[in-house]
Amino acid sequence: MWLAEGDGLRYSAATSMADTPSVLAASVFRHRDFRLYQVARLCAVLAAQIESVAIGWQVYEITGSALALGYTGLAQFVPFLAFSLLGGQVADRYDRRRILAICQGVMLVCSLLLLSFTLGHITDVRFVYGVLVLFGTARAFYAPAGSALTPYLVPPEELTRAVAVNSTTWQVATIAGPAVGGLLYGWLGGTGVYLTSASLCALTIVWILSLKVRTGSASREPISLTTLVAGLRFVRQKRLLLGSLTLDLFAVLLGGAVALLPIYARDVLQTGPWGLGLLRSAPAAGAAVVAVLLAFRPLGGHAGWKMFGAVAVFGAATLVFGLSRSLPLSLAALAVGGAADMVSVVVRHTLELVSTPDDMRGRVGAVNMMCIGASNELGEFRAGSLAEALGAVHAVVIGAVGTLVVVGLWAWLFPELRNVDRLESAAHRPPLPEQDPTESAPSV
Numbered sequence: 001m002w003l004a005e006g007d008g009l010r011y012s013a014a015t016s017m018a019d020t021p022s023v024l025a026a027s028v029f030r031h032r033d034f035r036l037y038q039v040a041r042l043c044a045v046l047a048a049q050i051e052s053v054a055i056g057w058q059v060y061e062i063t064g065s066a067l068a069l070g071y072t073g074l075a076q077f078v079p080f081l082a083f084s085l086l087g088g089q090v091a092d093r094y095d096r097r098r099i100l101a102i103c104q105g106v107m108l109v110c111s112l113l114l115l116s117f118t119l120g121h122i123t124d125v126r127f128v129y130g131v132l133v134l135f136g137t138a139r140a141f142y143a144p145a146g147s148a149l150t151p152y153l154v155p156p157e158e159l160t161r162a163v164a165v166n167s168t169t170w171q172v173a174t175i176a177g178p179a180v181g182g183l184l185y186g187w188l189g190g191t192g193v194y195l196t197s198a199s200l201c202a203l204t205i206v207w208i209l210s211l212k213v214r215t216g217s218a219s220r221e222p223i224s225l226t227t228l229v230a231g232l233r234f235v236r237q238k239r240l241l242l243g244s245l246t247l248d249l250f251a252v253l254l255g256g257a258v259a260l261l262p263i264y265a266r267d268v269l270q271t272g273p274w275g276l277g278l279l280r281s282a283p284a285a286g287a288a289v290v291a292v293l294l295a296f297r298p299l300g301g302h303a304g305w306k307m308f309g310a311v312a313v314f315g316a317a318t319l320v321f322g323l324s325r326s327l328p329l330s331l332a333a334l335a336v337g338g339a340a341d342m343v344s345v346v347v348r349h350t351l352e353l354v355s356t357p358d359d360m361r362g363r364v365g366a367v368n369m370m371c372i373g374a375s376n377e378l379g380e381f382r383a384g385s386l387a388e389a390l391g392a393v394h395a396v397v398i399g400a401v402g403t404l405v406v407v408g409l410w411a412w413l414f415p416e417l418r419n420v421d422r423l424e425s426a427a428h429r430p431p432l433p434e435q436d437p438t439e440s441a442p443s444v
Contacts, residue, residue: 049177070384076136077377088366103142118190174284182277231363243414254402259380283338304420315403322396
């Protein structure tokens, strides 16, 4: 069980239910809604990853500017930051399944708009930025609702494995998506990419609406500024969460190089759209291997130290990638970085779920997604603007060194996070509020 220790948590020496053979042998895919949700996640992430390759290649082909690539991240981050807290509030007050379906509908519209960009031979990239603003707004509501839905789909003793499976699904789609996107773009151009993405978005809506679970309203507090920022206040008070979220925030903000991959593909490594697809797939390939391993074999003890070590490996791998002039070495470095990042993802997300009451999960999930958005999309703008001034290689190398500095500093600032032992938790899942009695609970 989890034992309070200051503002942190430590796992007792008692044997966890998650360590018993019967639980380890059980599959989270026994549960109908969890299976359907994984299919929906797979389609949704595939759609986004496939079109991300076309967007990056088209913007760089039109502008030839690293800063223009950075603006693709900024265009998504600004609305995501502006609406994330509201998205968390909405996720705690309304049926999360319906929220996901509505947001996916908006993403379908985004794919169709990008299709019109290609068919209309538009060369003003501000059109793309406008679509990305709409996409970022939808994601601000989609992300906290999706994060808060997972505990309703599996029993509490299987939550850690469900988080690992969620990550595996995401990584599989992130491996396949860019590779498929690169091949489609080289074969059919942007038209084929955006038609495929729109079709996947439509399928995602179908799968989400097929879920039987109804989450209802987890929070009955009136909407106010106080409840809107409650997630921020909760995270600030829980140093364990504060440390894990901000470690990822600053490590990826500095070390992320995704925005510069089109430059590396075309100018540094001398490849085409297919090479860009491989580069974007490589981190997910490494991460998927680790996610599968963690789904079948939990991380075990000393999870806090393992998290810090993993983030340090991520920084070192990014440094190797930044200096590489060989495509195989670059792919290997990105794969190692993705594998290391997956360890951090599982630790952080599991701590978030087991440490947060259900009526706060949407809002705390929104804070988590704000940190992820800041690290990814704002990191893309940082990388693009720095590359515009100093060059792509210098931008990646400086960021990687910054990541390593952050790891050392956070290990000193957050001893609670260093001392986390095991992640398995005996935390109980709350009852499903306002579930339609004619609908069954997640099927077994």
